[in-house]
Amino acid sequence: MNAVAAKGEDEMKRIKIMRVSTAVFLVAISMAVIYEADVRAQDTNSKPEPEKCSDKLRQAMDDMHMATHMMDSSGDVDEDFVRLMLPHHQ
Numbered sequence: 104m105n106a107v108a109a110k111g112e113d114e115m116k117r118i119k120i121m122r123v124s125t126a127v128f129l130v131a132i133s134m135a136v137i138y139e140a141d142v143r144a145q146d147t148n149s150k151p152e153p154e155k156c157s158d159k160l161r162q163a164m165d166d167m168h169m170a171t172h173m174m175d176s177s178g179d180v181d182e183d184f185v186r187l188m189l190p191h192h193q
Contacts (some may be wrong), residue, residue: 166190 170190177183
């Protein structure tokens with residue numbers, strides 16, 4: 104193997120080591136952030152639990168369905184479609 108090819112291989116190994124090291128570092132940082140968030144969440148036991156996002160989403164969907172079911176048909180499919188989409192997109 105000539106010197107240029109050996110140097111190229113060494114450079115590729117160095118790049119691979121740097122990529123793996125960076126990935127390990129990022130995973131470690133991510134785990135630390137998740138751990139810190141979990142610790143903070145446990146420390147807030149004295150505070151009331153905020154309303155869950157899923158509860159708000161379910162209420163919005165229920166409101167939308169109620170509005171669409173209360174609509175009377177106009178006989179024009181295009182108009183009915185638009186009228187049904189209004190509550191859906193609010």
